[in-house]
Amino acid sequence: MSEIPTDLVEKLAAALLAGDKDAAVAATQEALSRGADPLALIQEVVVPTLVEVGRRFENLEIFLPELIAAGEAGTACSAVIEERLIQSGGAMKTEGTIVIGTVKGDIHDIGKNIVATLFKAHGYKVIDLGKDVPAAAFIDAAEANKADVIAASALMSITRAGCREVADLLRERKLRDKYFFIVGGGSLDQDYADEIGADGYSPTASGAVELVKSLMTR
C-alpha cells in the first residue's frame, strides 16, 4: 500500500470538482498505475471531494448541473477503482447499500436524483430504480442487492400513497425489519412518515444522508 502523490490528489479532486469525467477517470488511472491504494483513493479523495461538492450545492454556491456532473465523474472513478480491486481479489468497501426510487405514478425525480448523488458522494452503493417504480420493484431490488435501506420519494400529493404501498408490502412479505425504510419528497412530512410506519423522513437531501447514517449506526 502506498500513499497517493499530492499532485494526483489535487488533479483528481480538481477534476471531480469541475465535473470533468474524462479527466477524473484519467487521474484515477494514473494514480492506480503509480501504485496508489484503490481504497485510499476512494476514502481519501473521491468521497471527501464529492462531500464538498454536495456542501457547495446545499449552500447554493453551485447549481444542479455541476452536482450531477461531479456525481457522474465520481461514479466513473469508482467503477475504475472497483475493477482494479476485483482484479486484485479485493472488494469495494461501501458504507451500505441503498435502493432508491420515485414511487409508482410519480414521474418527478430531480429531488430523488439529488439525494442519490449525495448518498454516492458519502460512500454508499446506490441502486437507483428511477421513477414511477411499483412497490414490489423496490423490495425485489433490495432483496437482489442485499440492501440496507429502501428510500422512496414522492413529489405529488396524490402519489404519496405509493410510499404507503411499499411499507405495507414490506410488512406483508415479513421483510419490514430487514430494511430501514425512509421516505422523502414534497408531498410528505414527518406525520405521514409516522403514519405509514417509515423509519425516517427528511425534508432535505443532506438530511437524508444524516438520517441514513444515524439509522445505520443503530
Add this chain to the structure above:
Amino acid sequence: MYMNERLVEIFQRSRGGTFMKEAEYDLLLANRTRELVREYAIKFDPQMVCPADDAMADRVFEAGVQLFCDVGVYHLDTQRVIKFSRAEVMEALRQAPSTLYLGEGADQVIARHRSVEDPVPSLNLSGPAGQPCSEDHYLEMLISYAQEPYVDAIESGATLTYNGVDIMAGTLMEVKAVQRDSATAREAVRRVGKPGMHIGDCATGMTAIGKMAASDPINGLRPCDGRLIAQMCELKTNDDQLIRVPHLINYGSHRINLMTPLTGGIGGGPEGVSVVSVAEFLLGVVCYFATYHYLSITHIKWTNNSDPWGLYVLAMTGQAMARNTHLVFTDDPFTVCGPCTDELLYEVAAHSIIGEVCGYHQHGVGSTGGNEVDHHTGLEAGFQGEVARATTRAGITRERANEIALALLPKYKDTFNAPKRGKPFALAYNIKTITPTQEWQDCYRRVKEELSKLGLAFEQGPWD
C-alpha cells in the same frame, strides 16, 4: 401547419426523433443554456431583480428561441427528442391567441395580452394553486378565494384523501376525487354568487385520466374553464400530458401551459433559467396549443420564488415574452411563509408588483411553497390582486418596482432558512362565517399601510 397536422406531426416526431438518455438530454440542455447565456450577454445583478433593460429582455427571448430550436422537447416515454424549426415556432406563435374569454355569463372576464408597464391592470386567477389540501373545510377554503373582490377566477387545490383514504394517481380514486373536487369548485363559485366564474383547473387530477374526469358541463369544469398541461423539468413532456391536448381542444376548454422551472436546477442560475423559461413558453405554444401560460418558478432549495433569483427570472422572462409575443400569461408567487404572518404578504407583494409591470396576469398563491397542508387562504390571494391593481394605478415603473422589491426583501429574506409557516385555514379563518381572524386581518392592514408608504395606490379593500 393546421392544428390537426401539427398534432400528428408531434406524435410522429415523438416516435422518430433522436433517441437520447434523459441524463444526456439534461446535460445537453445545461451546457447549451450556459453557452447561450454567455453568447447573449445575459447578466444577473442581485441589486437589479427587476431590470428595466429592453435590449436584454429581447436577448433573453432570442436565446430562448435558440435553445428551444437547438435542444427540442424531451419525450420521457420514448426517450426521443421532438424538434421544431424556427419557422414552425414562429408560425405557432402567430396562431396563438392574444385575447381570451374566461368563464361565462356575467362573471366572464376578458384576458388580454399585457405589455411591459401596461396601463391596464392584470386579472387575478387564483386559488390554492395546486397546494395540498385536506378534505376538512375544503369547500369553505375555496369560497374564501371565490368571494374575494380582487379575485377573477379560482383553481381547485390538490386534496390528499377521498373519504379519508389516500388518493392514488391513475386509479379510480383519482377519478372519484377529481369529480368531487371539480364539483366543490363549482359549488364554491355558485355559493358566492359568481356561477360563471372561470375555474382554472382541478389540481387533484394528476394524470390525463384525472384531468379528463373533470370535464362535466353540469357539475364539473365547463368549456369556459381550463385544465393544466404540465412540463417536467426542464422542457420535458410525455404521452400523459399530450393526451390532454386533443381532449381539451375538442371540449373547447382552455389549455394552460404549466411551467415550473427550477432556479438552481438544470437551467443553472437565474440568467439560464430565464432562457429556459422562454423555451418552456414555446413548448406550450407549439405542443400544448396553450391558450394561456402559467409560469411557476421554483427555487431548488426553498421551493419559493420570492427570492432574488425568482424575482429576476419573473422579470426577465415576463419582459421577454411581453415584448416579443402577443401571448397571455400568468405567474404565481410561491412563498416560504404562511397565513397569519406579515412575511407571507411581503413575499406576495414583491412578486405581484414585479409581475404586474412585466406583462403578467396574476395567479397563485403557493403559500408555504406547497410544504404545509391547508396553509392557504383567500386573503393572501385577494391581497395579491389588490397589490397588482395598486401597482398599475400608481403608475409604478420597472425601476420603481425594483426599488420596492429591494425594500421588501429584508422584511422576509431571513425566513428562507427559518420559514414561518403560519396557521392553517381553519385557524386563520372563522370557518362558519368564512372571514379571516382578527390576527390575519391585522397582518393585512399592517402590510398594506407599509406598501402605501412605498407608493402603491390602494382602493378600499375587503378587510380594511
